Structure formats: structure tokens, C-alpha cells
Amino acid sequence: MTKAKTFTKPIRDRPETILSLNREDHSKFRRALSHGFSDSALRQQEPLIAKYIDLLISRLHEEYDNGKKRCNLEAWYNWTTFDVVGDLVFGQSFHCLENIDYHPWIESIFKSVRFSAIMIALTYIGLGELVQIIAKCGSSLRRARQYTRNMLNVRLAMEGKRDDLFEGIAKKRDEWNISFEMLTANAFILVIAGSETTATTLSGATSLLLSHPDILEKLQREVRSSFKSADEITITSVNKLHYMLAVLNEALRLYPPVMAGLVRTVPRGGEQIAGRYVPEGTLVEVQQWSINHSKDNWNDPWAFQPERFLATPEAAAKDGDKLESLQPFSAGPRNCIGRKYDRIASFSDFFVYNKVT
Template sequence: MMDLLNRGSLLQLEGLPSPTSPTAIILIGTTLLASYILLRAIYNLTLHPLSSHPGPFLHRASLLPYLYRQVRGTLPYDVLTFHKRYGPVVRISPNQLSFADPQAWKDIYGHRSPGQEEFAKPNLFYRTKGIPPSLLSETRENHGTLRRLMAHGFSERSMRAQEGIIGGYVDMLVRGLRKACSGGSSGSDQKVRRGENENGNVAEEKKKPVPLDMVSWYNWTTFDVIGDLAFGEPFGCLEKAEYDPWVNAIGKSVHFGTVLLAIRILGLENLLFPIVEKISDKARRFHRKRTMDKLQRRVNLTKERPDFLEGLLQKREEWGMDMERLAANASLLIIAGSETTATLLSGATYLLLKHPEALKKLTEEVRSTFKSEEEIILSSVSSLEYMLACLNEAMRVYPPVPIGMPRVVPKGGAKVVDTFVPEGTVVAVWQWATNHNEQHFVEPFEFHPERWMHDPRFSDDRLDAVQPFNVGPRNCLGRNLAIAEMRLILAKVVYNFDMQLANSGKDWLDQQIFVLWDKHPLPVYLTPVERSNV
């Protein structure tokens, strides 16, 4: 019998690696990993509690295809394709179901009966290691308390008090646009100054108009507004007509955040966190310092002001809220209250410019309703019915948050649209996919504001499928303010300028989605509307 101690030598003589060699260890590890993946896939396809639900084969077998589409920025588009093929309930990953039925909004996100557990928010998606929870990621109990404290800043009384703050920045936007377009025309060359030609004769020189990136201008406006309402001071974007470095960093972090989310879902956060920390350390320190500096200046203000942090600051000691938690909620307000509003305004502007008949109707409504620009205020724009229809349709076609916001089915399982779902399952309504489902809307990819105005052509549309502000106890706290702010900004722009796309042949909506939209610049020619002072 061969001595066991000589087996390694015999294997080497036969050209095989020793069991203790690095090559053998890697080979064994690879084999074990491949075996685990295969066995896990077999379990997911045959024995998993969701194995009976339809969906793409690879998505039912493994998380990897789901994460691949997520990191590529195509997942919301793919989910619509899945629903078209497999129906209203689709298994888009081994433990996740997507629902396309409007009723699912209430079943998943709505209020639960007394004694029933809520569909909780999964920490993997909503929380980041090392960052305190905010209103978005708090537990049910803490969320209720925090929401009540912050509701003060979003009340009708506060909105009336905030009108001067918001209106001031919107007026600054109009002045900035007038200065930037500097007499630019709506597409053709325009004579802008007079001078002497080479013969000494006075001649008019032509200057080609310069298109303005409306994505940037809307972002500058909404970030300055929310900066003032959250920290008591703007970022200075409109004044400088450029992005503040912090604001710019927030935009660039969206794609990286999607990668971090994939790492967490794979369970590799603890393993890779030191590497991620090292890569993002400089940006994190910069972000934290800027946040703390601004927050400290806001805390030091002794005068009460109608902003979003006032309620938190009044109850800060009673609720034991330290600076870190205040900063987490302030940062949430900055992103949620600016990025989404600017996104919707950008989308609405593009869709209106691509549909001249809708733009003409909106322009007539705005310019006939107000005799002067001073009449355009937060309260008065609520009378613009066609504008609200345009914004609602823009939110359907181009929802600011196009993904599905995941929830976890509580203990004991629950029914979602008459489908029993086992406990622990991740469920969601994917906004972009639901809004473009032909089962819910006539011509779902077309922009028709009339579908929100009782037009009989769209009488069968399921308008309740469109929920850009979510539903239930965790719906968007700033919904009314966001709609009023969007109306005010769009009304002021339409009242003061004629607009035309600089690149009408390009589909601006062709964008990747990394939780939020990865927006392209939106170049637009603006022509100031001149009015008589008489």
C-alpha cells in the first residue's frame, strides 16, 4: 500500500498539483464555488417558495442577471419586457416579485389594518453602513415620530411663509436665463449688435444663439431652494451659474451608489467595505465636512424660520437627535427635494418641446391667466389646470424615481393583488414599467396631457397606476410643495420665454437608470418675450 505521505510526490510526478499547492487550493475553491452556485440555482428553480412564479429562467435561478442589468442601468426597461411576456406578477430575481397591477400600490405600500405588520423596508436597499438612518430608512415607530417632527416644515402655513424664499430663487432663475441667452433666437441667427465693417460703414453683425442646458439651470434652482430650506443658505449655484462642488459630487455618486447596492445584495459589504471606504474616503470626508459646516450654521441661528429643520431642532434634545442624525436627514432632504424636482422639470420641458401642440396650449393658458409676472406665485399657479395635466403626464412618462422601491413581506405572508406571497419575499411596483404598460394606458409611450382631463379617448386608462410620490404612511412628505414649486418654475419659464430644442433629432429620454436617471444635458434655445410696460 502506498504511504500516504508520498501521495503528494506521486501526484506531482503525474503532472498534477499537490493538494497543498496554491494551484490546487485555487482549483478546489473554484470547484466548490461553482458547485454552490449550481446547487443554489437548482434550489431556486425547484424548491424555493417562489419557484412556481413565472419569470426569466436566469433571473429565477440567480441574482447575477438581475444585478448585471441593474449595474448596466437598464433594469426598469427590462422589467416592462418581463411583464409583457410573463404577466402582471413576475419573479425578477430568486427572492423578488414585481407587480404591475395598480392595486399593488395599496397592498404593498398602503396603510395596514390594526395589528398587521407593515411591509418593511429592507436594510440592504435603504441603509448604508456607517451612516445613521434618516426619514427614508427609519423603522416604522421612529419614522412616525420623525415624520411628525418634520411635518411642520411642509405644512400649509410653512408653505405660505416659504413663498418669498422660493419665489426669490425662481426670479433669480429667470434673470439668469435672460442674461445667459442674451437675446438668443429660437433657432435662426439673430442680429445682436451694430458695428463698422471693413469699409467703415455701419453694419449689423450676426451672432448665432447659444443653447442653454435646462437640466443644469433647473438643478441650480432646486438645489438653491432646498439648500435654503434645509440649511438656511443656498449653494450659490444660480448666482455663479455653475454647480457647487458638493452638488456636483452628489450627481456623480448616483452611478457609484448602484455598484455599492449590488455589493450589499451579494453579501460582500463586510468583505469589500474597507476597499470601498478607501476609494470614497476623500469624497466622504468632503461631503461630511460641508454638511456639518452648513448644519452648524443653521443650528446657530436663533431666529425661528419656516424651513424643514425647524421642527427637528425644536425637539432635538427631547428626542435625543445628535448632529449625525440631523445631518443624515438634511442630506436626504437635499437629494429628495432637489434632484427629483429638477428631473421632472427637465422631462416636462423636453416632452412639451417635442409636442408643439401641447406647448402652445400651455403657453396660452399661462400667458392669458396672468397679466404680469408679479401675479405668478405659489398660490396662483394652482389654477393652471392644463399645466397640472402636463406635469402629471410627464410624471407618468418620465417618473423621477423610475425603479421599484422594495418592501419585504411580513411574517406569515400576505396577499398582494389576490396572490399569496410568502414571508420574507421582496416585492415592489416598478414605476416606469407600470406607467408604460399597455394594459393600463392607451398609447403608453405617447405624451397626452389630455388623459388627465377626462378626455373620452383615455377613459379606460388606469390613472391610479401612476404614483410618483408613493402611497400610504411613507408617501412623500413634500408632495404638495414639490408640485407647487414645479408649477411655479415652469409657469415663470413659459411666461418669460419662447423655447425650441437645439437638437430635436435626439431622443433625450434614452437614458440609463441608476436608481435615479442618468440625465443628459438638455440644450434649448430661449427667446425672451418682450412686453410693453404700458
């Protein structure tokens, strides 16, 4: 089903993004992007990602006296993921970890996300025309866009091929006649999609672990017995940390970063959905939060139990856990192109547990 424009593009004169493009243009655009998200590109990007994670760890040691002082990890996770994704998209860091503060662009991004949510709500209740007028005056949105343009100019001036997340679109710029405004809007989406989501996952996982010391201890044991030195920890080798991956899945279940809002429009002629006829034009969505907390899908849905993800799907189903109902990255042709990058989460989690906690 097509994406509902009310939710993907409430402000009409904004350029199309990967989130709002029609099916045909989307698949072309996505193919161009996909090289930057391939396994080989990820391997090339690994040293860059590791550099920021090392910086996170050394900063935490310096600032918090080896764990003796309190710290706001949510901010640190955001600083790290914005620095990483900023570098992977714009070829430059936001320097949050160095400055121990949010870059002004990120603050304006957070404001603009809130602003967009209000614009969507107003459009939804039929005030779409008012939204077009307000959008022309929204200063947080304008500021965020201007910063993005400046950073994109620097990125586009970089010589030579870069194996980053943006190269796929950047090199199609002339062939497809992609406007600078459309490039800007998509760079903006890539940075938000990649950073805040990962930081939210890490914050949720950390909060759950700190309130469940037995699970934290089990995880620490797995991590500390799996490697002889920190150099052995790579994006590939963290895949053998089965308990770590179960913890991350369970954190994604309880704190899905994209919990709702992926709204589609039922096509002409209506559609059968879950055995019921739904008329054309109806707005429908899959709400992750509800699915992840429903007794229909999970045994004791509000409990933090990573063990449920250690069982095979068949054995889990016997205990009342339908593992396949966890889809934090969505499903189908418009699912998350960056889902492999959630390994960044396990990667950085490991460093935190091994060296700091």
C-alpha cells in the same frame, strides 16, 4: 411592509434616516418634520422660492440673449432647485444661480448617489461585508458628508425660529437626543429628495414640450391668458392652470424621477399581494416605470398626451387610462412628504414659458 435595509441602509454604521427608520420612529420623525411642509409654512417660504425663480429667469435672459442662444436647461433646473432647497434646509443657498455652476457639494452628492447605488447592488448580490470595507474608503461620500456637516453647523447656529423644512427636527434635537451625525444624514436626504427630483421633472417636461410644439403652444396660451401680470402668479394661483397640471402629470408619468428602488420586505407569515401569496422575506417593490408604461394602465402608453389627465377618472378609464395608477410620490405613510412642493415645478415652469420661451 418594512423597508428593505439592503436598499435604505447598505452601509451599517451610517445613522438612521427618515428613509430607513422603523415604523414607530419614522412616524414620530415624520410628525416633527411635517410642520415645515404644511400649507402655512409653504406660504411663508413662498417669497424665498420666488426669489430664486426670478433669479433663474433673469439669468436666462442675460446669458442666452432672450432665447437666441442654446442652453442646457437641465443644469439650470438643478441649480435652481438645489439653491431653493439648500436655503430651505440649511438657511443658505448653494449660489449655483449666481455662479452659474454647480457647488462642489452638489457634484460630490451626485457622485455619492452613484456610489450608493453600487453599494446597494453589491449588498444585493451578497457582498455586504465588502461594502462595509469599501464604504470606509469612499472619498466622494466622505467629502459630501463633510460639506453637509459644515453647512449644518451654520444652520444650527442660526438664532430664532425658522419656518423652514429642517426646523421640526432641529428643535427636537435635545429632547430626542438626536446625534449630530443623524441630523447630518437627514439634512442630506432632504436636500437630495427635494432638488434632483424636481429638476428631473422639469427637464422631462421641457424635453417633451419642445418635441411637441402643438402642446407647448396650447400651454403657453393657457398660461398667458390666465394672469394680467407676473405678480399674480403664486403657488396657489398656479393651481387653476389645469392644462399645466395635466402636462406635469403626463411628464411625471413618462419621466418618473423615482422610477424604482422603493423596496419592501414581506413580513413574517407571508402576504397576499395582488391576489397571489408571497412568502415572508421576499423583496418586493412597485416599479413606477413599468406601471407608467404598461398597456394594462394606459391607452398608447408611450405617447405624450396631457389631455388624458383632463378627463374625470371614470371617463379616462373608458378610454383605457387608469389615472390612479400614476403615483409618482408613492402612497401610504411613507409617501413623499414634499409632494406639495411639486407646485414649485408648475410655478417655475410658468415663469419659463411666460418670460423666456
